[in-house]
Amino acid sequence: MNAKLIRNEYADKLTLADKLARDIASKLDAAIKARGKATLAVSGGGTPKQMFAVLCEQEIDWSKVTITLVDERWVDTDSDRSNARLVAEHLLHHEAHTARFVPLFDREHKDDVDAALGAVGKRIDDLGRPLDVVILGMGPDGHTASFFPGGDHLAEALDPNGTKAVVSMRAGGAGEPRITLTLPRVLDAGKLYLHIEGDDKKALLAKAEAGEDLPIRAVLAQDRTPVHVFWAP
Numbered sequence: 001m002n003a004k005l006i007r008n009e010y011a012d013k014l015t016l017a018d019k020l021a022r023d024i025a026s027k028l029d030a031a032i033k034a035r036g037k038a039t040l041a042v043s044g045g046g047t048p049k050q051m052f053a054v055l056c057e058q059e060i061d062w063s064k065v066t067i068t069l070v071d072e073r074w075v076d077t078d079s080d081r082s083n084a085r086l087v088a089e090h091l092l093h094h095e096a097h098t099a100r101f102v103p104l105f106d107r108e109h110k111d112d113v114d115a116a117l118g119a120v121g122k123r124i125d126d127l128g129r130p131l132d133v134v135i136l137g138m139g140p141d142g143h144t145a146s147f148f149p150g151g152d153h154l155a156e157a158l159d160p161n162g163t164k165a166v167v168s169m170r171a172g173g174a175g176e177p178r179i180t181l182t183l184p185r186v187l188d189a190g191k192l193y194l195h196i197e198g199d200d201k202k203a204l205l206a207k208a209e210a211g212e213d214l215p216i217r218a219v220l221a222q223d224r225t226p227v228h229v230f231w232a233p
């Protein structure tokens with residue numbers, strides 16, 4: 001069982017950022033025209049910044065767009081590890097300043113991610129299903145979202161029949177505790193993107209496609225949702 005992979009490869013990161021941002025904006029725009037609103041879940045890390053800079057300038061009705069995260073490091077929003085901070089600093093600007101942001105972090109439970117799961121899961125449920133656009137990244141260890149190798153809740157996160165929107169994750173490679181959308185929620189996407197850059201990540205993806213046991217493989221070994229891979233060296 002393999003996902004349909006639609007590969008989009010570009011000569012450089014700037015071109016990729018431009019093409020990906022425009023593709024995402026047009027999908028959001030179509031959702032707004034069809035339903036009056038749109039939902040977008042973005043990943044954190046370093047890769048998305050350039051694309052966010054283009055995306056936030058796209059002229060769509062951002063006041064109808066709700067943005068959330070695929071995963072979050074369990075740190076307060078003033079931390080430079082915070083994906084909420086990344087979105088605030090790089091995406092909620094220009095045209096996109098009117099978008100609504102729904103965080104995965106919950107300050108009330110800042111010392112205990114597990115205590116926050118109920119409330120945060122409800123926030124995500126309230127966004128409705130499917131999410132119109134979900135953007136994944138991939139780490140050098142083959143994690144995507146916060147599906148880390150050896151993660152304490154990896155099996156629960158990857159359960160294709162799981163019903164929870166979010167689970168917590170602790171893993172050696174994760175730094176602080178994390179919260180992540182589960183695989184079924186990631187796959188419940190109007191359009192699912194995998195945004196990766198560099199030869200190393202391309203080679204790693206090829207290994208996962210060939211069957212290597214890496215968490216990203218869960219996104220590849222399914223035939224429910226096509227995966228739009230955007231890559232540049």
Ligand SMILES: O=C(O)[C@H](O)[C@@H](O)[C@H](O)[C@H](O)COP(=O)(O)O
Pocket residue numbers: 043044045046047048070071072073083136137138139140143144145146
């Ligand atoms: O918050 C996070 O860490 C992410 O959502 C994570 O899944 C990310 O997409 C990859 O780790 C890639 O990160 P880079 O873009 O920094 O390589």
